[in-house]
Amino acid sequence: MKRPFISATDLDKITAEFPTPFHLYDEKGIREKARAVNKAFAWNPGFKEFFAVKATPNPAILKILKEEGCGVDCATDVELLMSHKIGFDSSAISFTSNDTRASEFAYAREIGATINLDAYEDIAFLEEAAGLPKTVSLRYNPGGVFTLGTDIMDNPEESKFGMTKAQLFQGYKDLKAKGVQSFGLHAFLASNTVTNDYYPTLAAQLFNLAVEIKQELGISLDFINLSGGVGVDYTPADQQNDIAVIGEGVHRVFDEILVANGLGHISIYTELGRFMLAPHGLLVTKVLHRKKxxxxYVGVDASAVNLLRPAMYGAYHHITNMTNPNGKVEVVDVVGSLCENNDKFAKQRELPEARIGDTLVIHDSGAHGFSMGYNYNGRLRSAEILFQEDGSARMIRRAETPEDYLATLYGFDFEK
Known part of the structure; x- marks a missing residue:
């Protein structure tokens, strides 16, 4: 059963200071997770975790990860700008984008980010837009169906990301001919896998591909990015991946394939946004209404504006009643106030009685929670609060105001 990282007493103090709803992050948990990831891959001298900024784009969170030796993976120029302003070294910034604007490639080149190209056609586009850097990575999509044993994990052929094997090989040939000196390989084949076998299986495929690239093209890759895909168990079972076991599994196939073929110099990179942050965030909300x-129905002051995943994907997020944890269990839908029937955090969920005024926490919102927020119905994005290692709470993003929402409108004066 999932347990919040904060006590009811400590949370009462925070809700007395900061009005709900808000996202709450656990600094201690974030630091411990970063250290566990780095330890699991310490066998590889060039290892680097490039945290996916899209998961939790807050400078306070990114600074914590920077202090723990992580880099960042960015998908847009705004994420690049944030990372650069925070002070990440260019070698710690990766740019993995798709359908990319010329100006975004130009800015990535300006700050020295490592560019990971999504499409074969992007080679010519990047060259024209900003010139080719000395280091380029290419994103691979093997097509077909990705399986682990008899289980279908995902369908890469339907993914808009990456290039075919033929395009990949032609891309490396073209880049080498154009003077690129250092090469990387990147692939993402399945999302939110809850198995210790995913990374080692993916790694083996990419490592064998690296051997082919060396044999056919005479190119020795400098790094292989396993991307994300190592997920979290959102369910009450809470059977989480073991990053130490995963790291050792990758180590085993690294030795069997790369070291055995003279490619033991290759650095391993990861982009573990969800795994790094999701369990270390809670959406804190209060019960406003009950309806039968x-x-x-239990109506809360948060909505899909604050956490979109249940409405968009039907995703399960566990809910804990912090105020009345031992109340009589009832079956309820926990809902927000949007004019959409999918604005539900839980459907027919067994929960201890949620009374008006009770504080609920929605688990595993630390990644793809606040970042997927929007303003439907004129609802405003919530604050973000950091629960610090010393037990104090600090606001790291204030809640939006009506003035924020109206600020970009042109031609109207709402003060009259």
């Missing part, structure tokens, strides 16, 4: 029709 054909179902029992």
């Amino acid at each position: 029709t054909y179902r029992n």
Whole structure:
């Protein structure tokens, strides 16, 4: 059963200072997770975790990860700008984008980020837009269906990301002919896998591909980026991946394939946004209303604006009643206030009685929580609060105001 990283007493103090809803992050947990990842891959001298900024784009969080030796993976020029302003060294910034604007490639070149190209056609586009850097990475999509044993994990052929094997090889040939000196390989084949076998299986495929690239093209890759895909168990079972076991599994195939073929110099990179942050965030909300029709409804002050995943994907997020944890269990839908029937955090969920005024926490919102927020119905994005290692709380993003929402409108004066 999932347990919040904060006590009811400590949370009461925070909600007395900061009005709900808000996202709450656990500094201690974030640091411990970063250290565990780095330890799991310490066998590889060039290892680097490039945290996916899109998961939790807050400078306070990124600074914590920077202090723990992590880099960042960016998907847009704004994420690049944030990372650069925070002070990440150019070698610690990766740019993995798709359908990319020329200006974004130009800015990535300006700050020295490592560019990971999504499409074969992007080679010519990058060259024209900003020139080719000395180091380029290419994103591979093997097509077909990705399986682990008899289980279908994902369908890469339907993914818009990456290039075919033929395009990949032609891309390396073209880049080498144009003077590129250092090469990387990147692939993402499955999302949110809850198995210790995913990374080693993916790594083996990419390592064998690296051997082919060396044999056919005479190119020795400098790094292989395993991307993300190592997920979290959102369910009450809470059977999480073991990063130490995963790291050792990758180590085993690294030795069997790369070291055995004279490619033991290759650095391993990861982009573990969800795994790094999701379990270390809670969406804190209070019960506003109760309603009984054909179902029992618990209405809270958060909505899909604050956490979109349940509405968009039907994703499960566990909910804990911090105020009344031992109350009589009832079956309810936990809902927000948007004018959409999918604005539900839980459907027909067994929960201890949630009374008006009770504080609920929605688990595993630390990644792809706040970052996927929006302003439907004129609802405003919530604050973000950091629960620090010393037990104090610090606001790291204030809640939006109506003035923020109206600020970009042109031609109207709402003060009249």
